[in-house]
Amino acid sequence: MNAPLDSSAATPAAIHRQDYRPPAFLVESVDLHFSLHPTATRVRAKLALRRQGESRVLELDGEAVTLIEASLDGTRLAAPRLEMLPSGGLRIADAPDSFVLETLVEISPEANTELSGLYLSGGNYFTQCEAEGFRRITFFPDRPDVMARYSVTMEADRATCPVLLSNGNPAGSGELPEGRHWARWEDPHPKPSYLFALVAGDLVAVRDRFTTRSGRDVALAIYVRDGDQDACGHAMASLKASMAWDEAEYGLEYDLDVFNIAAVSDFNMGAMENKGLNIFNTKYILARPETATDADYEGIETVVSHEYFHNWTGNRVTCRDWFQLSLKEGLTVFRDQHFSEFMGSAAVKRLANVRRLRAAQFPEDAGPMAHPVRPDSYVEINNFYTATVYQKGSEVVRMMRELIGAANFRKGMDLYIARHDNQAVTIEDFVRAMQDASGLDLSRFSRWYAQAGTPELRVEDSFDPATGRYVLTLSQTTPPTPGQPEKQPVPIPVAMGLLGPDGAPLPLRLAGENAAEAPEERVLLLEEARQDFVFEGLGEGKPIPSLLRGFSAPVKLSGLPLESLGFLAARDSDPFVRWESGQQYATAEMLRLVAAHRAGEAPALPEGLANIIAAVLDHAESDPAFAAEALALPSEDFVAGQMTVADPEAIHIVRQALRREIGARFAPRLAALHDGLENSGPYRIDGVSIGRRALRNAALSYLAQAPGTDGLPRARAQFAAGANMTDVLAALRVLVDSTDPAREEALAAFHARWRNDPLVLDKWFALQATSSRADTLVAVQALALHPDFDLRNPNRVRALVGAFAAGNPVHFHAASGEGYRFLAEMVIALDPVNSQVAARMVGPLGDWKRQNEQRAGMMRAELQRILARPNLSKGTFEKVSKSLAMD
Numbered sequence: 001m002n003a004p005l006d007s008s009a010a011t012p013a014a015i016h017r018q019d020y021r022p023p024a025f026l027v028e029s030v031d032l033h034f035s036l037h038p039t040a041t042r043v044r045a046k047l048a049l050r051r052q053g054e055s056r057v058l059e060l061d062g063e064a065v066t067l068i069e070a071s072l073d074g075t076r077l078a079a080p081r082l083e084m085l086p087s088g089g090l091r092i093a094d095a096p097d098s099f100v101l102e103t104l105v106e107i108s109p110e111a112n113t114e115l116s117g118l119y120l121s122g123g124n125y126f127t128q129c130e131a132e133g134f135r136r137i138t139f140f141p142d143r144p145d146v147m148a149r150y151s152v153t154m155e156a157d158r159a160t161c162p163v164l165l166s167n168g169n170p171a172g173s174g175e176l177p178e179g180r181h182w183a184r185w186e187d188p189h190p191k192p193s194y195l196f197a198l199v200a201g202d203l204v205a206v207r208d209r210f211t212t213r214s215g216r217d218v219a220l221a222i223y224v225r226d227g228d229q230d231a232c233g234h235a236m237a238s239l240k241a242s243m244a245w246d247e248a249e250y251g252l253e254y255d256l257d258v259f260n261i262a263a264v265s266d267f268n269m270g271a272m273e274n275k276g277l278n279i280f281n282t283k284y285i286l287a288r289p290e291t292a293t294d295a296d297y298e299g300i301e302t303v304v305s306h307e308y309f310h311n312w313t314g315n316r317v318t319c320r321d322w323f324q325l326s327l328k329e330g331l332t333v334f335r336d337q338h339f340s341e342f343m344g345s346a347a348v349k350r351l352a353n354v355r356r357l358r359a360a361q362f363p364e365d366a367g368p369m370a371h372p373v374r375p376d377s378y379v380e381i382n383n384f385y386t387a388t389v390y391q392k393g394s395e396v397v398r399m400m401r402e403l404i405g406a407a408n409f410r411k412g413m414d415l416y417i418a419r420h421d422n423q424a425v426t427i428e429d430f431v432r433a434m435q436d437a438s439g440l441d442l443s444r445f446s447r448w449y450a451q452a453g454t455p456e457l458r459v460e461d462s463f464d465p466a467t468g469r470y471v472l473t474l475s476q477t478t479p480p481t482p483g484q485p486e487k488q489p490v491p492i493p494v495a496m497g498l499l500g501p502d503g504a505p506l507p508l509r510l511a512g513e514n515a516a517e518a519p520e521e522r523v524l525l526l527e528e529a530r531q532d533f534v535f536e537g538l539g540e541g542k543p544i545p546s547l548l549r550g551f552s553a554p555v556k557l558s559g560l561p562l563e564s565l566g567f568l569a570a571r572d573s574d575p576f577v578r579w580e581s582g583q584q585y586a587t588a589e590m591l592r593l594v595a596a597h598r599a600g601e602a603p604a605l606p607e608g609l610a611n612i613i614a615a616v617l618d619h620a621e622s623d624p625a626f627a628a629e630a631l632a633l634p635s636e637d638f639v640a641g642q643m644t645v646a647d648p649e650a651i652h653i654v655r656q657a658l659r660r661e662i663g664a665r666f667a668p669r670l671a672a673l674h675d676g677l678e679n680s681g682p683y684r685i686d687g688v689s690i691g692r693r694a695l696r697n698a699a700l701s702y703l704a705q706a707p708g709t710d711g712l713p714r715a716r717a718q719f720a721a722g723a724n725m726t727d728v729l730a731a732l733r734v735l736v737d738s739t740d741p742a743r744e745e746a747l748a749a750f751h752a753r754w755r756n757d758p759l760v761l762d763k764w765f766a767l768q769a770t771s772s773r774a775d776t777l778v779a780v781q782a783l784a785l786h787p788d789f790d791l792r793n794p795n796r797v798r799a800l801v802g803a804f805a806a807g808n809p810v811h812f813h814a815a816s817g818e819g820y821r822f823l824a825e826m827v828i829a830l831d832p833v834n835s836q837v838a839a840r841m842v843g844p845l846g847d848w849k850r851q852n853e854q855r856a857g858m859m860r861a862e863l864q865r866i867l868a869r870p871n872l873s874k875g876t877f878e879k880v881s882k883s884l885a886m887d
């Protein structure tokens with residue numbers, strides 16, 4: 001159990017960044033011996049320890065482990081020298097300067113439904129140690145600044161566990177009596193305990209090789225269940241491409257003789273970068289055209305590269321403490337996004353990542369859990385693996401690169417790794433390396449790490465046609481967040497251009513600059529609360545500013561009039577600004593229509609928006625992937641995020657009405673796209689093919705909204721044709737949202753065909769959970785009782801509960817309060833089973849401040865109900881109590 005609390009227990013304590021103290025003892029080497037058994041695994045640990053602080057008291061973390069015996073330099077330890085702590089840990093008084101501590105413990109992998117530590121999944125053993133799971137395996141100073149060399153021996157039944165894997169390189173194996181066998185692994189690189197891994201079971205390997213630039217021959221293997229070998233090709237190709245890219249881009253080579261990946265169906269997150277033995281959720285490994293969508297393929301490329309890149313940014317150079325989490329996560333997300341941009345259409349990848357940032361991180365920054373990229377305190381660290389730490393952290397690294405330039409950034413990375421290889425360091429160390437490599441002062445820039453909240457960037461401008469002088473006034477404010485009422489300005493790089501009234505780019509000459517060679521794009525740096533940027537030598541017409549090109553900073557831009565947005569959407573040379581201006585335009589119109597709907601007016605498609613859509617359709621075939629993104633209306637949640645008091649019903653009605661009208665207005669062109677983009681050849685996963693499918697399915701989706709079109713028959717035919725999962729799911733999406741008579745039959749057929757493929761069955765749950773149909777809430781309640789629903793499987797919980805609560809605002813916010821009640825029931829049921837996943841589900845209930853009084857009251861009541869449960873985990877406690885806070 002994850003540190004259960006009963007109602008009489010004290011409130012769980014917060015840990016503060018300022019309280020960091022170096023460890024009293026270092027661990028030089030760890031020798032582990034596992035005797036694997038489902039309910040009684042024995043772990044013998046020999047730790048070579050050395051004192052480095054003043055204190056002679058050694059404290060080791062421990063949780064859900066039963067101590068059998070302990071000795072110090074061969075002498076048996078007992079009370080009072082050895083003491084069990086209330087936290088579950090161990091304390092040894094009067095420890096020498098340097099000694100060997102040996103412990104023997106017993107743990108039950110089978111009872112471990114938390115999926116943290118050593119657990120069983122489908123009869124096989126897996127571990128998950130980040131952040132604090134190693135203490136559930138053995139007693140240890142379980143903190144990332146204790147780095148040690150590990151050797152690991154495992155023994156198990158040969159019949160049920162033919163495969164025995166751990167970190168590092170293989171170092172021997174053999175037979176044992178009674179059908180058992182053993183294997184030994186040695187990891188030459190010092191590492192923190194959170195990177196420890198063990199996999200044992202009945203798995204098969206898909207093998208390949210990679211030769212590094214310096215000639216090291218690396219054996220690659222992906223371990224999966226028998227029958228899944230044919231579904232590993234994309235993951236393996238992604239791994240090899242990542243290895244080559246890290247060498248080419250950063251000169252970073254792999255550093256062991258083997259690189260193993262093992263895939264598991266029961267996993268709390270996407271994947272884990274354990275040294276030399278990555279463990280992956282099957283969702284990010286297995287893909288066949290008939291079972292995985294294009295988004296799944298893209299997710300595999302992203303996650304495989306992300307975990308691989310951690311080998312240097314995270315593993316070789318790791319975090320001093322968990323407050324530094326973004327040191328490895330923000331930087332590694334930046335690296336995986338850069339890699340994906342290199343592998344596909346850079347512009348489309350960029351705007352998709354921005355869309356995701358805005359869908360997840362902006363609301364977090366505006367909600368009760370808002371925290372800086374480098375948090376100041378936490379109760380449960382697993383609650384801080386957030387969009388802020390990951391995605392905003394990546395944006396901060398990206399801005400730094402923009403400010404100091406790509407060449408200096410590369411020098412900074414080299415310096416960072418040369419200085420800190422095999423060390424556990426801080427975000428300040430990273431910024432210092434960038435500063436030293438570039439010679440630029442980044443001290444103000446560091447505010448991005450310390451300050452929570454999304455800065456709001458406002459633009460005003462004025463033009464004097466007589467002198468050709470244009471003044472662009474940029475100002476910034478960051479709203480208060482919990483615990484941070486006052487904000488300072490942050491340095492905001494604003495990549496920009498100016499367009500003439502004919503759409504042509506204008507030369508950008510700032511006042512006082514030489515007229516020669518004025519660029520057409522530049523990066524302004526807004527450092528103060530408000531600054532003027534004066535451009536000279538412009539012609540007669542008022543220029544239109546194109547700002548934040550490529551999304552050069554994670555801010556909210558406002559102040560551009562609707563006509564400028566429409567102009568930019570059609571004319572700007574920067575694809576991000578084109579897309580963004582269209583989205584801003586649509587958002588503004590949707591907000592206006594929501595207000596009108598509340599005043600009793602029926603929504604109608606505004607001409608300006610219709611023109612933008614027409615322009616996208618005109619150029620759709622030249623860049624289908626971009627067109628698919630540009631055709632999508634802002635999500636209901638995004639629109640709600642712009643309102644002080646949201647109105648989920650009105651937003652839904654407006655968005656649906658617009659979709660219907662777009663379908664009707666453009667029906668012939670949408671039908672032509674759906675026909676023309678059909679692919680008769682084999683399924684391909686290159687960017688062009690993905691873009692064509694995305695646009696074709698966007699066309700189908702609009703068409704099916706409009707009565708009197710053949711959208712639904714097309715969806716039925718596409719579903720029946722079953723060309724690939726992307727097309728099947730897009731067709732089924734349309735049917736599931738409809739009242740088409742073929743709906744139930746299609747759902748039943750899909751279930752019957754895929755009932756034994758858990759990843760596909762997850763899609764079946766998620767599709768129904770996110771349906772727009774009026775009866776969705778009842779359907780979701782029924783699905784929670786479906787025999788295929790399983791609270792112990794995180795993917796299934798996310799597919800039903802997560803998809804519903806975070807992805808279906810109109811039904812989650814049902815006026816009856818039943819949506820809130822459903823989520824609370826699920827959190828309450830899940831918390832004793834898997835507290836990490838339970839805590840993750842709480843989020844949507846924390847959005848009560850943006851809802852009307854009635855909804856806010858019901859949401860708070862559900863939060864209170866969860867909080868009143870006895871033995872709530874500290875993770876769920878933290879999320880719920882922070883969600884209830886009034887500030």
Ligand code: B3K
Nearest residue numbers: 130131271272273382385
């Ligand atoms: N580092 C892991 C995340 C661990 C989450 C622990 N609650 C995966 C990743 O970011 O690569």
Ligand code: ZN
Nearest residue numbers: 306310329332
């Ligand atoms: Zn990561």
